Amino acid sequence: MIRTDDPTPSALAELAAEVDDLRARYAAHHLLDLAVGVLVAQLGLEPQDAARHLEELAAAAGTPATDLAADIVNQAAGQVVSLDLAAVGREARALRRVGARVQVAEELDEVATALVEDGLERFGASGLLLWRASSDGCLALVGGHGCSSLEMSRWRLLPPQLCSLPMEALTESHPLWFPKGPEERGVLPGPSAESARALIPLRARGRTVGLALVLWPGPAPLDESTREQVEGLVSVSARVLDAGRATDYASDRPVLAAVLDLLAHPGMSLWHGDGGEPRVEHLNPTARRVAAPLPSQTGRPLSQLFPYAAAELTELVGEAQRSGSPQRMSRLPTARGRDDPPPLLNVRVLPLSPERSVVLWHLSSRDHSFSLLQSTGRLAGAAAFEDDLLRGVAQWTDQAFALFDLPPEAAPLTLDQLHNLVSPDSRGELDALLETLTDRLEPGTAVLQRPRTDGGVRHIRVIAEPLLTHGTLTGVTGVFQDVSIQHHTEVALAATFDQLTTVQAKADQRHALALQLQRAILPDLPEFDADSGIQVAARYRPAAEEYRVGGDWYDVVRLPDGSLLVAVGDVAGHGIDAATGMVALRNALRGLAVTGHGPARLMHWLNEVALHSPGRPTATCICAVYRPQDRRLRWTSAGHLPPLLLRGGRAELLDHGHSLLLGAVADVRYGEAVTELRPGDRLLLYTDGLIERRHASLDQTLAVLRRTAEHLPEVGLDQQADVLVERSLGDTDDDSSLVLLRIR
Structure with missing residues (x-):
């Protein structure tokens, strides 16, 4: 028996796994009950006889009872069900395989790959591009297979003002077929000008949610039977596009996920469009390692992945949404027990839309040490510095001394000690930079003028940010850069x-x-x-x-x-x-x-x-x-x-x-x-x-x-x-x- 009062991540993981297993069992039983109900209504059987008949049909067809139940329910939802085993034979199982693979795909590139490999290849097709229709009438390319990344980048976003074949198919909501390529009609992605193509609008819940472009390696006859079956296959993706509308970003969700994955420090995106507790949409690799080790981390409430910081972080997200501006907090949770996981430091919440926010944080108070900043000394006209405010001392790389015309044996100066080295016109800008760093605890930049011994003036840009330890300012780090030529x-x-x-x-x-x-x-x-x-x-x-x-x-x-x-x-x-x-x-x-x-x-x-x-x-x-x-x-x-x-x-x-x-x-x-x-x-x-x-x-x-x-x-x-x-x-x-x- 699992102890429900144990707050450790391992207990949370076991509880979540148990809940997921119970949900899966309930879903399977519910599906079987629906199929039995269809058989009772269609064949006039008693419930126990209908259940036994379903098991016999599944055994004869060589397929799991849940798969056959899904076929029966799906057919009953669309037309009069036929219990002929041939009707739920190879073609139904093939379509079911495509649908199952599409439903478990995590990215729309995987959806396109599944549709091509498990379905469209049987009709000679070699590629597929998927666009999602946005509320402003644009078509955003969200997935593809069989087309080069260079070609896909050219078709990433199609505005409604662009007179193009995809826009024509979208506005008319009618498929366009090109057995020998688009010829004089326009330009489309594809292996060659003569390659066959098909533009198929994708509809869900009574509206057009996107567009599919099917590609063939060369000319193809595209007879009526082929067209019907190809349309049926790609229509599976309409449900995926429609389901993703509520959780897709305004431009392209994979783009933001890719940007978060590039970060060395933790980052995640949250969805809170239903007014309830924020749910985690995406975690970058660093965030996944520090979150609670639950199966299928994305899609879960924030409190399951970060139980100790969820309440305060939810308030911070709410404040960011109300103000429409980024919110910061030096540490979450603000109070911490001895056995709690490490806190979230230097937390920043960025509101992207009324339904979505991005959260960034650090694992330690100093993610970038001065030894790493020293490598910037090799940049032309740039030098690193770091001020230790507790001891009142500074560190400079060798290039900084030359920027300020000081001998190498001179003692490095902190930022507030630079007043006597810069021109009087620059001292106000230096004071403003110090106020930004020490009072508002925000990064800042300034361009200072340093008089030279030859009578000229050197322009030095200072880029700096505060160093916080448990929310307290302990130092300043940054870069000096000679921007005189610029x-x-x-x-x-x-x-x-x-x-x-x-x-x-x-x-x-x-x-x-x-x-x-x-x-x-x-x-x-x-x-x-x-x-x-x-x-x-x-x-x-x-x-x-x-x-x-x-x-x-x-x-x-x-x-x-x-x-x-x-x-x-x-x-x-x-x-x-x-x-x-x-x-x-x-x-x-x-x-x-x-x-x-x-x-x-x-x-x-x-x-x-x-x-x-x-x-x-x-x-x-x-x-x-x-x-x-x-x-x-x-x-x-x-x-x-x-x-x-x-x-x-x-x-x-x-x-x-x-x-x-x-x-x-x-x-x-x-x-x-x-x-x-x-x-x-x-x-x-x-x-x-x-x-x-x-x-x-x-x-x-x-x-x-x-x-x-x-x-x-x-x-x-x-x-x-x-x-x-x-x-x-x-x-x-x-x-x-x-x-x-x-x-x-």
Whole structure:
């Protein structure tokens, strides 16, 4: 017998398992009783005879009685039931297998996989995409199988204003069949232009809840029988889409779950739309380890997973919902017994919607030690610091002394001791930062001016956050960063923009000034002699719209060990902010590269730089390091288009999987690929402005780029780069950059 007064997690786990077992038994008995009732009504049998008849039918069909009961109840709900064993034979069992696998799937990608592998493959189909219809008329891609992640990313969100075939099928609520591909009707994802496709609206409870796109590897007849059976199979997913509407996020639930899973500290999302106790929707791996070890942790009330903190955390969630702003608490529960589990520290509740919140917390008062912050000293113009407020002392990395023009043997200063080192104009901003850190116990940032001995001024950004021990402020930690170059760049860009706006009547002059500005902040290529083993050509094409400065950039830098850093990036947006973010990221990458670390680590650091840059720029980037000694190319990508390798007259796209763009979330770990290059190989790195077209899919434009590269004339590398720019496909008026390398 289990003691119900035992509050330990093991007792909770046993109780929950026992309850789940009782619920499963009750559900099975209830299903059998319903089937017996159908047999009594249809065959006029006594209840005991109907139960015995059900067992005999199940034994003859070779299927569990509960499965046969489900068939009988499902058929009775839709039409007059037939007890012919052939009617509940292979096809019914196949449909039941599909339905069962779909119902237990945890993600909609798994739903699509189950439908294809257990059902649609019998009709020659090879892929399936599922969109959910949102309340604002958008179609959000929530699951797929048999389609590349690159292709799926292009169809992630379809607004109602977009004239597309999926929107046509959704609004008309009628399937669209394309036995030989959509041809002139429009563009759809698929293996090829001639591949058969079917767009099938998904309905549940009298409304259209989503859309399914079935893909075939080639043309298919799609006769009437095939259409009926395919529609029947994919309709199973309608119930899953409809059931997920109440617990799906406004954009895409898997996206938030993936973001939470990237965090090193615990995080979870809560659903409280029914007015009752919050329920746990998702726990990241760290949170799962510290929560009560119950089976099927998601979907349970908060009190089952965090019984000691649930009451106070529920109040904090309620306050966040009432105020519409994040709420913080240094510790939950505020009181703790000797044998209780560790408390939740530095708790933050973020209200996402009236029905949903995200909770983040730490396991210790200091998740990041100063020894880890020392690695930031290798960043160009950055240095770590930490103030111990209890002892009144500070720690600095070596780079901090140079930033403040102090000798290395000088004693580090705490933040409140910097008043005499900064200009009088900066002291008010330093006081405001100290107030934010010590009074409000919130992170803060400030830009301080440090007069230099040569009469100039150095601009130093301070990014700091308080350190709490059991809710008490015990220290401050953060980073000093030299942003003088960025500051002067912002001033120069702002001045240039002001000048451009004063000559709006002179379009030619406006365009020339914008082009001159962009070229001025793009780097010069290093010189390569005949023995270097490599040739490099780079090009930049400005946006078609006049004075529309963009965020595309490239860089080619010789490293101290003889390697070559090659990078191409694209900062989101246009104008002064995009160009400023571009300069910041390019210069930061140059400084990071001298550390000698590989592209994956450099990209990780560059992501942190983006997160702490003014305006929080987001960007795609590809970073590669080429070693001439062994012709090895190590490279990584942050959401960028794949490089193109030309070898022996053939062009091949290099891809090593999906990765997040810079500036999206913190602490992203990037993968790294190694490509062995050969003499005569050419490698093309480029931005999307070179190939992106308004009415063509990404796969189509990449295929055209490959054909263009394969038919480049036999001329010099610079002339080939010019040809690629002249023959570019892009028609979006976006700027574009490319770097072309040839291995000798």
